[in-house]
Every structure is written in C-alpha cells, then in structure tokens.
Amino acid sequence: MNSVNSVSAYIIEHASSLAVEIVEYNIAKLEFEVQDSVKHNIIHFQTEFIQFLGEAITYENDQMVADGFHKWYRKYEQQGAPPEKVSSIVAPYADVRLFFNKRITAICEQYSLTLAEASLILQRLNYMLDIGLTKSIVAYEEYTIMEDQKRQKEIIRLSSAIVPVKEDVAVLPLIGSIDHEKAEYLIHTAIPKISGMGIHCLIIDFSGIKNLDPEISQYIFKIYKMLVLLGISVIFTGIRPDIASNAVKNGIHFASVKTYSNVKEAIKHMEIKRTNEQ
Structure with missing residues (x-):
C-alpha cells in the first residue's frame, strides 16, 4: 500500500x-447553543463527507471527484429548508476550511507524504469544499425563488378576491399592478369562480390599480366579454382620470361598458333601476 492509499484508509477509518473534531471546532465559534439533535445530524453529514474524501483522494482525476461528489450529495439536497440567510452558509466557511486543511496536512505529515502527494490530497479536499459551498448557495437561491413565487401567487390570490355585496352582486377590486400573471389568474381562476357563485352583476373596480397598459387592457376586456357571454352584467368603477387619459391615448375605449365613479354609486344606480322596474 502506497502512502496516499494509507492516508485514504486512515481518513475513512x-x-x-475527525468529524467530531471539526464540528466541535465550528460550534465553539458560534454565539448560540446548538441542539444535540442538530449537532448529531451535522456530525453524521461531516462523517460521510470525510469518508468520501478518503475515497476521492485515490481517484484518477478531478472529474471523477466532481461526479462522485454530486452523486453523494444528491441525497442531502431535499433534506430540510436552507437557512434564512446566505451569510449563515458563507460566514463559517473560511475558518472551517482552514481547520480542515490543517488537520489533513497533519495526517499527511504523519504518513511522510511527499509535497506532491500532500498537495493532491489538499487540492481534492478544497475542490470538494468549494463544490459543496456552491451547491449550498445555489440551493439557497432556488429555495428563495420558489418561496417568492409562492408568496407572489398568494398575493395575486388575495388581491383578486371576489367580494359579494348583495345577493347577486359582487365586486372584483383590482389592486396593485396588473401584470400578465395576474390577468391569467383572473381569466382561469376568478371567472370560473364567479360563474359558480350565482352572480348576475359583477363590479370591476379600478380604483386600487397602478397601471393599465394596452396589453393588460385587452385582458380586462377579454374578461368583460367572457362574463357577458356567461350572462353576467359587468360594470366598471374607479377609473381615475390618469387611467382614462392613458387609455384614450392607447386607443382603449370604455364607451361600451357601464362606468361609475365608485362602487357605492354603481350600487345606488342598480337599486334605483330595480326599484323602477318593480
């Protein structure tokens, strides 16, 4: 058995x-107490990492190290949510890496490895640490993007709520910026919901929106036409002067739709009309 293989066997054994040493060193630098269950999981992870390092230093090339590491690491990717801050991933990295290097260097010296042999082992160690750090940051970013998308969908759902105001009348308040995603949500989710609520009249209120560009306006009129085809009367309210002015400039006309200054006025006119019809 050559010297590198001897070090490999020692590291695995x-x-x-070694994992306990490294974890204890890391935890000692923290300003908060780590639960025993968390500590146990970290030690288990580090033990497997060090075992893989022992195998990896005998691989023929770095590509084999990378492929093997990705395969090994895959089982940890779906375990739990990443930390809340990327700093919690990066902050301890330098100290842990330095301690790791010193400890492996001492083992190399113990087995009288040549400079080239020790350098190879340390290169493999640092390559694996860097791959692990990169994968942790990427996982963190993917997790935050996924959470942001969930929050955005929830915001869209809450900002597109249908509010019943009378037995067969409801209000759909448009709130915030109307973008493609929110418009699609209204078409594919809100309209089917409206058709099943027994509503005869829907008031679409524009008073809470920030924008109304030509593309979004087409979506709104598409919603309007779909509701009319379903036999639902549609009223627009809260169209501010700036929105109306921009609409005219962009060739958008509200002349074909009943409009009122606010929801209260629209309901008042509806009640007067019903009274007269009776």
Whole structure:
C-alpha cells in the first residue's frame, strides 16, 4: 500500500472522530447553543463527507471527484429548508476550511507524504469544499425563488378576491399592478369562480390599480366579454382620470361598458333601476 492509499484508509477509518473534531471546532465559534439533535445530524453529514474524501483522494482525476461528489450529495439536497440567510452558509466557511486543511496536512505529515502527494490530497479536499459551498448557495437561491413565487401567487390570490355585496352582486377590486400573471389568474381562476357563485352583476373596480397598459387592457376586456357571454352584467368603477387619459391615448375605449365613479354609486344606480322596474 502506497502512502496516499494509507492516508485514504486512515481518513475513512477515522472519519467519525475527525468529524467530531471539526464540528466541535465550528460550534465553539458560534454565539448560540446548538441542539444535540442538530449537532448529531451535522456530525453524521461531516462523517460521510470525510469518508468520501478518503475515497476521492485515490481517484484518477478531478472529474471523477466532481461526479462522485454530486452523486453523494444528491441525497442531502431535499433534506430540510436552507437557512434564512446566505451569510449563515458563507460566514463559517473560511475558518472551517482552514481547520480542515490543517488537520489533513497533519495526517499527511504523519504518513511522510511527499509535497506532491500532500498537495493532491489538499487540492481534492478544497475542490470538494468549494463544490459543496456552491451547491449550498445555489440551493439557497432556488429555495428563495420558489418561496417568492409562492408568496407572489398568494398575493395575486388575495388581491383578486371576489367580494359579494348583495345577493347577486359582487365586486372584483383590482389592486396593485396588473401584470400578465395576474390577468391569467383572473381569466382561469376568478371567472370560473364567479360563474359558480350565482352572480348576475359583477363590479370591476379600478380604483386600487397602478397601471393599465394596452396589453393588460385587452385582458380586462377579454374578461368583460367572457362574463357577458356567461350572462353576467359587468360594470366598471374607479377609473381615475390618469387611467382614462392613458387609455384614450392607447386607443382603449370604455364607451361600451357601464362606468361609475365608485362602487357605492354603481350600487345606488342598480337599486334605483330595480326599484323602477318593480
């Protein structure tokens, strides 16, 4: 058995004790207490990492190290949510890496490895640490993007709520910026919901929106036409002067739709009309 293989066997055999050393060193630098269950999981992860390091230093090339690491790491990717801050991933990295390098260097010296042999082992160690750090940051970013998308969908759902105001009348308040995603939500989710609520008249209120560009206006009129085809009367309210002015400039006309200054006025006119019809 050559010197590198001897170091490989030593690292694999003592992976558990080395992991305890590294984790204890890291935890000692923290300003908060780590629960025993969390500590146990970290030690288990580090033990497997060190065992893989022991195998990796005997691989023929770095590509084999990378492929093997990705395969090994995959089982940890779906375990739990990443930390709340990327700093919690990066902050301890330098100290842990330095301690790791010193400890492996001491083992190399113990087995009298040549400079080239020790350098190879340390290169493999640092390559694996860097791959792990990169994967952790990427996982964090993917997690935050996914959470942002969930929050955005929830915001769209809440800002597109249909509010019943009378037995067969409801209000759809448009709130915030109307974009493609929100418009699609209204078409595919809100309209089917409206058709099943027994509503005869829907008031679409524009008083809470920030924008109304030509593309979004087409969506709104598409919603209007779909509701009319379903036998639902549609009224627009809260169209501010700036929105009306921009609409005219962009060739958008509200002349074909009943409009009122606000929801209260629209309901008042509806009640007067019903009274006269009776």
